[in-house]
Amino acid sequence: xxxxxxxxxxxxxxxxxxxxxxxxxxxxxxxxxxxxxxxxxxxxxxxxxxxxxxxxxxxxxxxxxxxxxxxxxxxxxxxxxxxxxxxxxxxxxxxxxxxxxxxxxxxxxxxxxxxxxxxxxxxxxxxxxxxxxxxxxxxxxxxxxxxxxxxxxxxxxxxxxxxxxxxxxxxxxxxxxxxxxx
Numbered sequence: 001x002x003x004x005x006x007x008x009x010x011x012x013x014x015x016x017x018x019x020x021x022x023x024x025x026x027x028x029x030x031x032x033x034x035x036x037x038x039x040x041x042x043x044x045x046x047x048x049x050x051x052x053x054x055x056x057x058x059x060x061x062x063x064x065x066x067x068x069x070x071x072x073x074x075x076x077x078x079x080x081x082x083x084x085x086x087x088x089x090x091x092x093x094x095x096x097x098x099x100x101x102x103x104x105x106x107x108x109x110x111x112x113x114x115x116x117x118x119x120x121x122x123x124x125x126x127x128x129x130x131x132x133x134x135x136x137x138x139x140x141x142x143x144x145x146x147x148x149x150x151x152x153x154x155x156x157x158x159x160x161x162x163x164x165x166x167x168x169x170x171x172x173x174x175x176x177x178x179x180x181x182x
Contacts, residue, residue: 004176008071011067012068015063019057019061022060026057032046063181070178070179070180073178075101077096079096080096082100091157097172104166108162115154118151119155122146122148129141
């Protein structure tokens with residue numbers, strides 16, 4: 001069956017929900033106190049129904065894995081370009097979707113954290129120097145090892161790339177079709 005990557009991801013969510021419900025049902029009915037009547041007796045008994053539900057769970061899991069593999073394959077073979085040339089920001093890079101996912105989940109947050117921390121560290125040093133001037137009349141000159149404009153540029157660029165990457169990925173996910181098992 002041919003579907004867009006967006007539809008395939010939605011199917012994964014539905015399958016995950018169904019697996020969770022099936023697992024809850026199985027756990028709820030996997031054992032009972034023998035002095036109580038089997039609540040599933042009129043449907044063939046707990047033993048039969050739980051066995052069917054276990055098989056159903058495994059079938060759902062197999063379908064989930066097939067869709068996940070199809071998505072993973074598409075992520076490894078589909079390229080996406082992010083291009084920014086506005087407000088003084090310049091960026092152009094083509095990567096496979098799988099590489100953009102790593103960038104989005106790992107590289108971008110760590111990079112943004114680094115530059116935000118550098119900026120805060122520079123601001124702390126500057127405000128500490130200002131306190132010394134006010135409290136002790138001591139003039140302290142701060143020498144930055146990193147250009148503040150560079151730091152601010154990197155923060156703005158990372159933010160802009162993340163926004164553009166998400167937009168491009170949404171379009172690609174909606175327009176790229178993959179073959180998933182029925």
